[in-house]
Amino acid sequence: GAVVSQHPSRVICKSGTSVKIECRSLDFQATTMFWYRQFPKQSLMLMATSNEGSKATYEQGVEKDKFLINHASLTLSTLTVTSAHPEDSSFYICSASRLESSYNEQFFGPGTRLTVL
Amino acid sequence: GQNIDQPTEMTATEGAIVQINCTYQTSGFNGLFWYQQHAGEAPTFLSYNVLDGLEEKGRFSSFLSRSKGYSYLLLKELQMKDSASYLCAVINSNYQLIWGAGTKLIIKP
Numbered sequence: 001g002a003v004v005s006q007h008p009s010r011v012i013c014k015s016g017t018s019v020k021i022e023c024r025s026l027d028f029q030a031t032t033m034f035w036y037r038q039f040p041k042q043s044l045m046l047m048a049t050s051n052e053g054s055k056a057t058y059e060q061g062v063e064k065d066k067f068l069i070n071h072a073s074l075t076l077s078t079l080t081v082t083s084a085h086p087e088d089s090s091f092y093i094c095s096a097s098r099l100e101s102s103y104n105e106q107f108f109g110p111g112t113r114l115t116v117l
Numbered sequence: 118g119q120n121i122d123q124p125t126e127m128t129a130t131e132g133a134i135v136q137i138n139c140t141y142q143t144s145g146f147n148g149l150f151w152y153q154q155h156a157g158e159a160p161t162f163l164s165y166n167v168l169d170g171l172e173e174k175g176r177f178s179s180f181l182s183r184s185k186g187y188s189y190l191l192l193k194e195l196q197m198k199d200s201a202s203y204l205c206a207v208i209n210s211n212y213q214l215i216w217g218a219g220t221k222l223i224i225k226p
Contacts, residue, residue, distance in 0.1 A: 043204065
């Protein structure tokens with residue numbers, strides 16, 4: 001159990017367009033979902049934390065108007081990169097923690113590689 | 118501030134043993150994770166420690182000393198597929214997960 005999926009796995013878009021990435025917990029209810037960005041050869045950088053039904057909490061330096069997060073249900077969170085630019089090209093990874101987890105383990109999705117031309 | 122330190126890169130030989138260290142200074146402590154991440158993939162869970170001591174799981178073991186703010190991941194009988202980055206992460210008192218930069222482990226035949 002504890003499988004997290006992400007869609008799409010890879011996306012290429014033109015500068016100025018918006019891209020939506022979906023994160024789903026397939027076999028458990030996720031109380032909290034996390035969105036990370038990872039540039040090549042660097043560690044994960046937490047962008048935001050979202051709880052179902054409430055506004056996401058963004059980390060310092062992350063523009064909430066540019067990276068829109070919606071956590072509509074206990075199994076789905078979406079990240080929309082609005083007006084994407086080449087510098088937004090990165091590996092975006094979501095993770096989810098489940099209600100019954102005793103130690104807040106995060107289960108990661110497979111990631112979405114975004115390339116903005 | 119909060120800080121997690123681990124070596125940037127390590128090299129080891131197939132069949133050998135390697136120990137990856139992690140030291141941390143965080144606002145409180147509610148557990149420490151080790152994750153494995155292959156290039157271009159998402160991290161996968163390896164271990165969780167919240168009490169002092171050694172947790173063994175097959176070829177991988179993880180050790181924690183809370184008084185020293187120190188953990189290590191021990192990998193035995195190294196295989197080529199163990200070539201990956203190993204991420205140390207600590208849950209602080211606010212239940213935030215603080216990530217280390219990761220240690221890239223290179224296995225040579």
